[in-house]
Amino acid sequence: MKLHEAPSPNARRVHIAMAEKGIEIERVPVDIRAGENLSPEFLAKNPGGRVPVLELDDGTFIGESVSISRYLDAITDGPSLFGDTALAQAQIDMWQRRAEINFFNEVAGAFRNITAIFKDRETCVEAWGHVCAAKASKALNMFDDQLAQTPYLAGDQFSIADISLCVAVDFARAVKVVELPELDNLKRWQGELKTRASFSAS
Numbered sequence: 001m002k003l004h005e006a007p008s009p010n011a012r013r014v015h016i017a018m019a020e021k022g023i024e025i026e027r028v029p030v031d032i033r034a035g036e037n038l039s040p041e042f043l044a045k046n047p048g049g050r051v052p053v054l055e056l057d058d059g060t061f062i063g064e065s066v067s068i069s070r071y072l073d074a075i076t077d078g079p080s081l082f083g084d085t086a087l088a089q090a091q092i093d094m095w096q097r098r099a100e101i102n103f104f105n106e107v108a109g110a111f112r113n114i115t116a117i118f119k120d121r122e123t124c125v126e127a128w129g130h131v132c133a134a135k136a137s138k139a140l141n142m143f144d145d146q147l148a149q150t151p152y153l154a155g156d157q158f159s160i161a162d163i164s165l166c167v168a169v170d171f172a173r174a175v176k177v178v179e180l181p182e183l184d185n186l187k188r189w190q191g192e193l194k195t196r197a198s199f200s201a202s
């Protein structure tokens, strides 16, 4: 297998999933700043034009960091990042989607629109970036409320939902486009996640 990737929060989600599952995969750098991900060669691998993309040995390509993580989880032993029972799977999926829709995507919208990093390929509206930033900031309260009741986002089990939210919070902190309120339960949870070896994976 090969992982086509660029240094980015979505690649980091896959790196953490790989470390959790004890997998190493050959990495192929894609220069997204130069628009290599928009070339016909790359679009043949992922018509969505984004990284990361997992290439299987038979030439199959899997895009979307959560789909890649799901595949890697399914082909390896050990505790699942996606849940073992029907209930756990539904709850993990629910919180994973909330983490992605309500926070990760809003942080990305804020970053892309405020910094105009990809203005060579998309229309950037700074005011919209600030709307995204405010929505991301507000959404953290929902996660903090949940983490007041459960050790991990989707309950007792560490999961892909934790990976998505924590990676997005770290990214938001690094790029400084979203105000991150001090929330006690989120702080407790992040402190615990940071003790996992996988969170230092790169």
Ligand SMILES: N[C@@H](CCC(=O)N[C@@H](CS)C(=O)NCC(=O)O)C(=O)O
Residues within 6 Å of the ligand: 008, 009, 010, 011, 032, 037, 049, 050, 051, 052, 063, 064, 065, 066, 118, 121
């Ligand atoms: N939902 C996708 C998002 C992928 C994504 O947005 N990747 C960014 C890097 S974090 C990218 O390829 N950006 C290049 C571009 O927008 O042209 C996933 O989870 O993999």
